[in-house]
Amino acid sequence: MVERQSPLEPEFHVGSHGNFEHGVEILLTETRPGSIVQLAAWPGEEKKLMAAIRTVTGLALPDGAGGGLSDGVKSVFGFAPGKFTVADDAEGLAAAFAKVVTPDIGTVTDLSHGRTAIRIAGPKAEWVLAKFFAIDFALPAFPIGAGRSTAHHDVFAQIQRTGSDQFDIHVFRSFARSFWNALCHASEEVGYEVQ
């Protein structure tokens, strides 16, 4: 299969950058999942959709707004009432869901090319993200696995916490390079490494 081109390519400079006075406190990378799928249930069908998600991914979603989880390969979180984002390192997630999410449950929308997943990790991850998003990133308020719908530069974005100091940010592909540049810029003061 032909490899997908990253929208970050010309601005993706592997290595260390910024102010290293206190060492590198941010790690930035693009996770490049094989599949990103949006699932949406009709009102009242949410539980069935969550069951379908478990069938396909093995991930049992918790109840509640923004709930989610990740096993390191697959991840899922709710980003709106009855709506979920699912990502998988492997391709083919949309086709797999198309078999189990019947029209009476909801819809499956393949966004594997349309969204870019950027990972920010490190002890200063919350600090840098606070420059962009009016979200409480403290662990009790934003637990591991949970997701949030938000916006960068007034453009819709989603964030999932995949570790105590690790976040995966899903942004529109066409804006990804701008966001990446802004993220690198904001990370300069604490020192960052692109991996």
Add this chain to the structure above:
Amino acid sequence: MSPRRTDTGGRIDRLKTIRFTFDGVAYTGHAGDTLASALLAKGVTLFGRSFKYHRPRGLLTAGVEEPNALVTVLKGEVREPNIPATMVEIHDGLVAISQNRFPSLAWDIHAANQLGGKILSAGFYYKTFMGPVIGPLKGTRFWMFCEHFIRRAAGLGSAGSAKDPARYERMNAFCDVLVVGSGPAGLMAAKAAADQGARVILADLEPRFGGSANWSDETIDGTPATDWVRRTVAQLEGRDNVRLLPRTTVWGYYDNNTLAALERVSDHKEQPAKGEPRHRYWAIRARSVVLATGAFERPLVFPGNDRPGVMLAHAAERYANEFGVLPGDRIALFTNNDSAYRAAVALKKAGAAVVAIADVRPELSAEMRSLATEAEAEIFAGHAVVATEGGKTLSGIKVQRFDMVTGALTGDARSIHADCLLMSGGWSPTIHLASQAGAKAEWDAARQAFLPPKPTQQWPTQQWIGAGAFTGSFSTVEAIAEGRAAGLAAAGGTGTPAALPIVEAVPGEPDPAPVFEIRAKGKSFVDFQHDVTAEDVRLAHREGFVSVEHLKRYTTLGMATDQGKSSNVPGLAIMAEALGKPIPEVGTTRFRPPFAPVSIGSLAAERFGDLKPERLTPMHDWHVDHGATLYSAGLWYRPMIYGHAGETVEQAYVREARATRESAGIVDVSTLGKIAVQGPDAAAFLDRVYTNMFSTLAVGKARYGLMLREDGFAFDDGTTWRLGEQDFLMTTTTANAGKVMQHLEYFLDVIWPELKVHVTSVTDEWAGAAIGGPKARQILAACVTGTSVDNAALPFMGIVHGEIAGVPVMICRLSFSGEMAFEVYCGAGHGTHVWEALIEAGKPFGLVTYGLEALGTMRIEKGHVTGAEIDGRTTARDLHLDWMLSKKKPFIGSAMMDREGLVASDRLELVGLIALDNRPLNGGSHIVEEIDEANPHGSIGHITACCYSPALGKHIALALVKGGKARHGTRAHVSDPLRSRFGPVEIVSNHFYDPEGTRMHG
């Protein structure tokens, strides 16, 4: 002897010397100095010139409320005016200059304004610059003429025009408890809340935490208060649940406990660290807030109270104890309350001679007499200062017996030699943030001050809790107790009995005598920054201004950068006396954000310049690498032309369009809005959204659709592809993609929630390339596998799925150019791969890449409409799209589209124009029946789009013209007086080229 550095004492680092300049003169100071303290230590007393009269002014305060000593700080080409010298931390290389003076601070030519005397009183501008009723300077012209001179003669510092290269950032923060102010009350509140496990943010506008403890010379728990501060701050620093924000001014209190703060991150450094911003704007969302913002000392109003050398008593105490600077050698005090006596003792201890204490109160307590004795000061009880002497520095004062009940002065004035006069007119709690949050201030007759209302406990109407001097509790003992209680309450904790720190302080009663002004001969200033005198306030009263709001605007009292921090209450008291009313009946103004000036850069933060978001298509880098000239279309960047060396834009697009019509061309159409419309009711929904029918569309086919707004005007157009029974791919115009998405979501969420339809933006999922021209099908046939692309497999508006170079593609046969054309869609990550494969396949066929200019040219030749014609004022009929208005079903806009005004015969309709003088036409030009260059009039329409048509070999345009089709074949003129373009045109059909569509249908 003038002001000087003391030999010992202060919180400065005497081992570290800092070098800076002020007005071009080199000075040194120490780490921990402000510009004010460092200059004062070098004997500088003249810091600025007043706003209107250009009177010499010195330091009045030591903090953020400073009205006089405003300076401009220069950093390279960048100048930042109006910064209080009291808030500038010195650093090596600091360059500061004084302002509002010419040619120098010491010799200012505009000081002649003082000779204007009463002429320059309040309302001067309003009264003086009324223009004559006739003549060249009538009305406001006279004011505009004078304004130039007035602005040179009066004002503050001037802003620069150089681009500011500094970095500014915005931060979002969340906490359980925000504590504003880090004096003893704030520190105790932060500690108490943190001990409860709450997430705490402690912000203070000063670089050092501790507030008054830094200069009060009190002891807490048996050690100097500064040691207690150091210990407490160290404890807070060691906690994970506390964020300390020094140099951070909380300047705005908004709804739902959202507060705005400005952190001065690197102003105090010669150079910021790599990536470090200059300022950081904090948006803080706090569950509860503790306001421990302290109080401002008030000046007394008497003649000559603005002379350099006259300052507030606590300011002098602060200079002595915090900065190790004596503001004078022979110091006199003038007070209406006990707090000034502590300053007398402090200055005596620091090495000054305290020559006199004039107190308006006839009877003084034994404790105050004892303190005066300790300061070795002569007491003048029942006296007032009635004049100050000297030029640009104070040389002496005059005191006279004063009756504080009647305000009468009796007896002879006595002269006292002094080089510094300290005054204290009582204290005003800093209630600004509470006022911003909606609290109505309450007058306290004992404190002679406006206090915040007592906590109502009516959550959530009051989400802040006050502590310390903010509440009118001016002693450190009270501050500590209230701070702890406030911290506990804010964190939701319960008040378990606990031993509080023990404070040793000089005695003193908090209540001042109700004296604000000494009425004697001479200018007595109320608002130092705006040169408002007590007489100005009375003048406003005499002229009928009875409301405090009107008083403020007429006299400008309380305006400018300090927002009347030291002048509001004295001004109000003088107004109340003039009105014969008690102060609370006169009322006070509501404080508004910001508490202190805020840099515009911090508000803009990163949202400008290179960091503005750009939207790029999947093939963007290819376009750049292959010579495309890009221009912005909304946030998108799109190729305009792929110019060859030496080509003009017109030559390039003509070449591209001609080659496309002769062989084939390819254009990036990834920017088209794409919306997935999915669900069992998707087809029914589209029938309601579009004017034409979509439920009858077969799977694997596409249809051109038109949307109207609810008011019946045309809204957007595009093709929608049926990919499955319940799965549609809607395309919209690039510019309207967001609006259409909102439109669809609105109708699904609000009007038809019962429809089972989901809409999702998939614009970024697909890369799109439109390939058109007589050889387009051959090119596709050469590179597409897995499907045929012949007419049977891929008829007009048909869709097929196949592969190009190993990548799945979806191809729809549709045309915007008027040629046989196809839109090839693939996953965005494969966009460049497929694009390059198409380019390669097209080489034998003469395929060219073309940009928006050629695209626009071909669409004008075909007479297709875009946003230039669907401009929000046109209807489907105006654009000759009435054939798309279904009569079989209702749709959005159908109820309103037949209104009388929308079907009138004189509406502007779409037509084509051909320039008969073979010259280029201009977009926006008017169309007239008869040309009249001297008096352009009689417009019958305007040009919406124009180009040189390579297919016709003529300059053509689309236009909206009254009468429309009825004018086909007639002549008119373009009239464009702004660009001096006049000339004859022929009105024709908008379908210039291949009107039958034979090329497109093949």
